[in-house]
Amino acid sequence: MELNLLCCGISDATLAGLHASEEIALGERRSSLGSVYGLRIQGLDAAARLMQPDDDTLPLLEVRRETTGERPHVTELDEWSAAFGLQGDSGWVRLSREPLRAQLRLDGPYNDEQVLHPFLAMTAAISNWWIGRHVLHAGAFVVDGGAWGVLGAKEAGKSSLLAQLATDGRAVLCDDLLVLDGQLAHAGPSCIDLRPGAADRFGGEPLGVVGVRERIRLRLPRSDSRAVLRGWIVPTWGSTVGVTAQPVRDRLKSVLGNYALYRGPRDPAAAISLASLPVLVLTRPKDWGAMSDASAALLRATRGFGGGG
Template identity: 40%
Template sequence: MRTAYGLHIDGLDEVTDLGISTGPPAGCRPVTVRQRQADPPPPAPLDADRMVRLLTDGRTLELRRANGSATFYGPPLAADVLAHPYLAPVAVVVNRWAGRETFHAGAFVHNGRAWVVLGSRTAGKSTLLAALADRDVPVLADDIVVCDDGDVLAGPRCVDLREPIPGLGLPTRGVRDDTRLRVTLPAIAPRLPLGGWIFLNWGDGPALTPVGPADLLTRLAARRSLPELASDPAALLALAGQPGYDLTRPRDWAALDATHRLLDTTLTHIGALT
C-alpha cells in the first residue's frame, strides 16, 4: 500500500510519488481512495461522519469516516495529480477527524528535526524546498503539513514548481498537463519531531527574525485547516512552544545560496542550545 500524510492508502498503487509500505506504519490512518464516473451526492457540510465537497474543477469529493473511504466523482484523475494536489483535501479531512492539526505548508529537515515553512501561495514555498533539496537538505513535505503529537508526518515524495529554478541540478518532469515541473524526492522516515516554524516573506535580506510565542500561537491558530473542527488548546500551545521565525529574502534566484547558509547557520545554533 501507499503512504503519505499519515495515511495508509488503498487504491493508489499506481501513484509512484507516494511512499510504499508492506504494512501500516505506526499511527497511520487507513483510507481507501476510489474514483467514480457517476452522479455525485449533493454537497454536504462537514460533520462527525461524512463530508461532501465540490472541488474547484467541478469534481466532487465524498469522505466517510466510518469506512475510511474517499471517493472522487467525475472524469478519471491521472496518477500524477492524485499524488498532488488531489490527495491534499483527503489528508486534511481525515487527519482533522483524527484530532491532528494540518496546515497549508511544507517542511524540510535539519539535524533530524522538521522545520515547517508557511506562506501564501505566492510566497515561494515550493521553490525554497526544491532549492534546499538540490543542496542535499531532506524535504519532508510540500503543500500540506500534518502535525501529530509533536511530530511532522511525511508527504508525497515530490515538489511541484510553477517555473524552472535556474541552476537546479535535480531532474524534473512535466505533470498536471505540463503546468508544473515535478521534482522527485527520495524516501524518508514517515514522521520526524517538530523543530520549529518559518514564515516566508519577500523583501530585502535574507534575514531571520524571531516570532514571539504569543504571536506564533495566534498565527498557528489562524492557519489551521478546517477551523470549524475543534482543536485541542494544549496541542496548539505545544506547537507554539517551538521556535518561530520570519524569513525575509529577495525575489532573486541568486539569493538561494545565501538563504540556505542563513538557515543552516541559525538552525545549527538553535540545535546547539537545546
C-alpha cells in the first residue's frame, strides 16, 4: 500500500498521518475488548466499565447479537455446542466451542451492561466448564489479597452481604458467578444487582425488570482481576451475629451443591480439594442494623487464615 501511495505523489508527512490514524483505529478496536469471568469479551463495547482491562492470556469469547433465528425448544449442551433460553423468557443463546462464540437473540431493548449481567452468566458458565474450570453460583470478596467465596441458596442474603462488605471498603470480586481456575478466582462484572429492600440501604441505579426480577445496580470499583481462593463463607439467618467453622462432614455438600451446572465439576478430585478449604458459617439477624456488626465479625474471622492483616 505504501509503494502505491508514493507512486501517486503522497508525501511522507501524509503517510505518517495515515499510519498514525491506522494505529489509533487499531487501538480503538483493542480497547473494545475487556475481561470478565476469566474470559476476554469481544462485542460488548458499552459494558467496558463493568469489566477488567483486556487480558490477552485469557480465552476469547465473541458475543454477537442476532435479529433472526429459531428459538431452541429445549436446553442443549454437549462438548461442542449449547443452546438455551434466557431467564425470564428474555431471549435465547446459541454457543459454539471452537471458535468460542455466543449468538444472542434478545426479546427486549437490553443494553450491553445488561447483556453482560445477568444474561451472559450462563454462557460464561458453560464456556468455563468446557475449558475445565470450576464454576459456582457464588459471590466472592477479597481480604488481605485472598479471595473468599460466598455460598448460599436464594434469599440467603449473599448480595446484601457483599454490598455491606463493599461499603466497608472490601473489594468484591464477583456477585453471582464465581469462576475458579484451580484455586485462582477470576473477577466478575464490577457491580451488584440488589433487590429493592437492600437498595434502600445501599443505593444503586434502578434497571427495572431484567430477567426474572427487578434490579437496582450498585456499581463497584474494579477489583483485582484474580485472587487465590482462601476459603468459603456460608451466610445464614439467626438471632445473633456469630462466625463458626462448618463441620468437615458438611463442607463437600456446601461446595458441590453450588456448582452452576448440573453436570458438576470436570475433575471431582479437584472439587474435593476446594471443599477442603476452610468453610465459615456467618450467622446474623434479618435486621439491617446488624449488617455492620456481621461484616466486622466476618473480617476478623477471615483474617485468621493467612495473608497478614
